Amino acid sequence: MLGLFNKKAKTLLGIDIGSTSVKLLELSRQGDRYRVEAYAIEPLPTGAVVEKNIAELEGVGLALARVLVKAKTGLKNVAVAVAGSAVITKTIDMQAGLSDDEMETRLKIEADQYIPYSLDEVAIDFDVQGASARNPERVNVLLAACRKENVEVLEAALTLAGLTARVVDVEAYAVERSFGVLASGLAASGEGLTVALVDIGATMTTLSVLHCGRIIYSREQLFGGRQLNEEIQRRYGLSVEQADLAKKNGGLPSDYVNEVLQPFREALVQQVSRSLQLFFASGHSKTVDHILLAGGTASVPGLERLIEQQLNTPTRIANPFSDMVLGGKVDGVALANDAPALMIACGLALRSFD
Numbered sequence: 001m002l003g004l005f006n007k008k009a010k011t012l013l014g015i016d017i018g019s020t021s022v023k024l025l026e027l028s029r030q031g032d033r034y035r036v037e038a039y040a041i042e043p044l045p046t047g048a049v050v051e052k053n054i055a056e057l058e059g060v061g062l063a064l065a066r067v068l069v070k071a072k073t074g075l076k077n078v079a080v081a082v083a084g085s086a087v088i089t090k091t092i093d094m095q096a097g098l099s100d101d102e103m104e105t106r107l108k109i110e111a112d113q114y115i116p117y118s119l120d121e122v123a124i125d126f127d128v129q130g131a132s133a134r135n136p137e138r139v140n141v142l143l144a145a146c147r148k149e150n151v152e153v154l155e156a157a158l159t160l161a162g163l164t165a166r167v168v169d170v171e172a173y174a175v176e177r178s179f180g181v182l183a184s185g186l187a188a189s190g191e192g193l194t195v196a197l198v199d200i201g202a203t204m205t206t207l208s209v210l211h212c213g214r215i216i217y218s219r220e221q222l223f224g225g226r227q228l229n230e231e232i233q234r235r236y237g238l239s240v241e242q243a244d245l246a247k248k249n250g251g252l253p254s255d256y257v258n259e260v261l262q263p264f265r266e267a268l269v270q271q272v273s274r275s276l277q278l279f280f281a282s283g284h285s286k287t288v289d290h291i292l293l294a295g296g297t298a299s300v301p302g303l304e305r306l307i308e309q310q311l312n313t314p315t316r317i318a319n320p321f322s323d324m325v326l327g328g329k330v331d332g333v334a335l336a337n338d339a340p341a342l343m344i345a346c347g348l349a350l351r352s353f354d
Helices: 057-071 100-113 148-160 171-186 226-236 240-249 256-281 303-311 332-353
Strands: 013-017 021-030 033-043 077-082 087-095 122-131 138-147 164-170 194-200 205-211 214-221 290-294 315-317
Touching (some): 021 057, 033 332, 057 148, 077 148, 077 332, 087 100, 100 138, 122 148, 164 171, 164 332, 171 194, 171 332, 194 256, 214 256, 226 240
Parallel strands (some): 077 164, 290 315
Antiparallel strands (some): 013 021, 021 033, 122 138
């Protein structure tokens, strides 16, 4: 069975393999507070990961080796995640009181009703969610499955860097876990809130709407920070690397803000607005209480304020580390800047404490 819901594990590195970079995070716990022991982000070669699928195994493996050195961590056991689009989930009810082995045996027999692949091709796992509301003698069981090749390619990339996958999670569950450590900062209590988490990556923007800390709606769009980089390249005749550095460090011509950055921000607001309208039309809710911005593009100057003004909803940049203690080798300013891009890595690192 796949390690989606885990059995007890020792301290794990949370590693998020994105489309343009690898993010690594190591956490420990002191009493009731978490401590950031190490983190690092390492760029990936262009085209190494395409639409969340590893296309160049060696390139990803080398990036993993570099990020490990950069973080200065001695840990080798890892929690990684597969994209939600690669995972099939189904809640089924089963007889209460079964042991894990008995439940696993029955699920393997029944799984072909719910999974459109041969069982030889998939990795599956399950988690008991609690008693059935309709019958106290039954329990709700969450079944999760993905193709083995999605797991095997992750394991192969980690192996190239001398790492071992102890847990293979789902990105959405990692996001929920990260949200749990920052929800209390949204109000006197994070309970009962409906929050739109907008993860703006390089090529993909993902809207996840959480109610009471659980994702109730998710939608992906092919739009991200790469559009801004490409416009900088085109307009100013820069290479990919030059455009990325200029965007981060400044030094672009005076017309950059009005002619390039502002149109990108407005297009991004339109994407967020459109995604929210589709969520409202789905019937779950007509409003959201907060908007959280995550992903590497969330820190684009002025984006937070523009979204709040145009969508009339309190908006902030996600930082799951705001209430955490920082270890001696962690640069607090750098971590705060990178925090929005580390939501998945944080959720994976938190698997150490399940």
